[in-house]
Amino acid sequence: NAGVMQNPRHLVRRRGQEARLRCSPMKGHSHVYWYRQLPEEGLKFMVYLQKENIIDESGMPKERFSAEFPKEGPSILRIQQVVRGDSAAYFCASSPGRQGGYTFGSGTRLTVV
Amino acid sequence: AQKVTQAQTEISVVEKEDVTLDCVYETRDTTYYLFWYKQPPSGELVFLIRRNSFDEQNEISGRYSWNFQKSTSSFNFTITASQVVDSAVYFCALSDNSNYQLIWGAGTKLIIKP
Numbered sequence: 001n002a003g004v005m006q007n008p009r010h011l012v013r014r015r016g017q018e019a020r021l022r023c024s025p026m027k028g029h030s031h032v033y034w035y036r037q038l039p040e041e042g043l044k045f046m047v048y049l050q051k052e053n054i055i056d057e058s059g060m061p062k063e064r065f066s067a068e069f070p071k072e073g074p075s076i077l078r079i080q081q082v083v084r085g086d087s088a089a090y091f092c093a094s095s096p097g098r099q100g101g102y103t104f105g106s107g108t109r110l111t112v113v
Numbered sequence: 114a115q116k117v118t119q120a121q122t123e124i125s126v127v128e129k130e131d132v133t134l135d136c137v138y139e140t141r142d143t144t145y146y147l148f149w150y151k152q153p154p155s156g157e158l159v160f161l162i163r164r165n166s167f168d169e170q171n172e173i174s175g176r177y178s179w180n181f182q183k184s185t186s187s188f189n190f191t192i193t194a195s196q197v198v199d200s201a202v203y204f205c206a207l208s209d210n211s212n213y214q215l216i217w218g219a220g221t222k223l224i225i226k227p
Binding site: 107 | 117150156157158160204206211213214215216217218219220
């Protein structure tokens with residue numbers, strides 16, 4: 001198992017476009033977490049999902065951002081109508097259970113031009 | 114409210130020196146977890162350690178050691194005989210009783226000069 005896989009590693013979008021970030025958790029992990037890292041800052045929690053369910057989205061901006069973790073396939077973080085302030089590194093992590101330790105992916109670096 | 118403070122924004126030392134990275138946390142929970150992660154220039158996050166609030170024993174792993182003191186709410190990280198490859202940003206993080214949401218410090222950039 002290659003670990004938590006995120007793609008793409010780098011994504012460039014023009015203002016107003018949509019960004020779709022993908023995260024495939026480790027085999028056997030059914031819990032997925034998304035974090036955002038703004039330049040020169042620590043990570044900020046965005047959302048916690050289990051298969052087909054959003055458990056906690058308290059860190060998600062109210063507009064333009066959404067996340068899903070379907071029964072089949074990767075978890076998707078979707079940002080509509082991107083703005084320059086969305087430029088950041090987005091990290092996904094997975095765990096086998098709610099109490100389990102995290103494993104992080106390598107992140108997707110979104111640049112909005 | 115929970116908070117993690119890494120007061121040292123950047124530290125620069127010469128190779129082979131020992132260096133300590135400070136981490137101070139705030140929480141009202143009696144059960145919590147503390148973490149250290151390394152973020153090298155390549156950008157990925159490398160897990161270093163997870164410590165629960167009931168285990169105050171210091172831990173040593175090779176050149177790395179951690180000093181957990183509940184009395185001062187600190188979880189400091191020391192690298193002994195630093196090497197250039199240790200150059201990275203180091204993050205301290207805290208999770209609450211729910212144990213899934215991590216609260217992160219702002220990070221300390223460590224520069225090891227040859």
